[in-house]
Amino acid sequence: MSDVKFVVCHECDLLCREVSLKVGEAACCPRCGAKLFHHNRSTLDQTLALAITTAVLFSIMNTFPLMALHLQQNTRETSLFGAALAMWDRDMPVLCLLVILTTIAAPALQIGIELYILLNIKWGKHPQTTSLPMIVLQKLRPWSMVEVFMLGLLVSLVKLKDLADIIVGPAFWSCAGLIVVSAIMGSMLTPRHVWMWSQERKSHAHL
Numbered sequence: 001m002s003d004v005k006f007v008v009c010h011e012c013d014l015l016c017r018e019v020s021l022k023v024g025e026a027a028c029c030p031r032c033g034a035k036l037f038h039h040n041r042s043t044l045d046q047t048l049a050l051a052i053t054t055a056v057l058f059s060i061m062n063t064f065p066l067m068a069l070h071l072q073q074n075t076r077e078t079s080l081f082g083a084a085l086a087m088w089d090r091d092m093p094v095l096c097l098l099v100i101l102t103t104i105a106a107p108a109l110q111i112g113i114e115l116y117i118l119l120n121i122k123w124g125k126h127p128q129t130t131s132l133p134m135i136v137l138q139k140l141r142p143w144s145m146v147e148v149f150m151l152g153l154l155v156s157l158v159k160l161k162d163l164a165d166i167i168v169g170p171a172f173w174s175c176a177g178l179i180v181v182s183a184i185m186g187s188m189l190t191p192r193h194v195w196m197w198s199q200e201r202k203s204h205a206h207l
């Protein structure tokens with residue numbers, strides 16, 4: 001097998017010869033200028049550790065109360081899911097479903113798939129069977145909008161200060177942490193890295 005590797009531009013399909021990069025550098029397509037890949041030091045173990053961190057932060061975010069709703073005389077503390085259900089009770093079913101989809105269901109599925117891919121490459125019997133989960137992950141990422149929700153939360157903190165307060169506690173800080181960690185995950189768990197890690201695993205298995 002030749003040592004020369006090729007990479008296809010995902011924008012214009014130009015076949016480019018792969019070049020070796022220094023850490024922090026990126027390779028761009030010579031025809032259309034699209035970024036082909038960048039080099040960072042992320043390893044499978046680091047990415048797996050980060051994926052476990054997102055799972056822990058996500059669990060904390062959904063367990064502890066995130067909001068205090070003021071209802072007449074009393075105040076009720078509620079988690080993210082509880083807040084979404086409160087919207088259902090106030091005849092806002094579309095908003096309720098949208099919040100559940102973008103801040104609970106999609107991130108949960110995303111974290112689950114990320115863990116599945118990484119654990120499968122690390123210890124699975126068939127480390128190559130990650131293409132379908134990877135495609136699903138790429139489609140799912142735009143629907144997972146914890147950061148958009150966080151922004152909405154901060155706006156509502158100012159706008160609705162008579163109706164609800166944000167509880168700056170474990171759930172709030174996990175949400176903030178989750179935004180940062182998910183952004184880093186997005187740059188580490190790329191199809192190219194997944195391909196490289198599975199190839200490494202395969203070559204180790206044949207030694």
Ligand SMILES: [Zn+2]
Pocket residue numbers: 009010011012013014029030031032033034
């Ligand atoms: Zn191109």
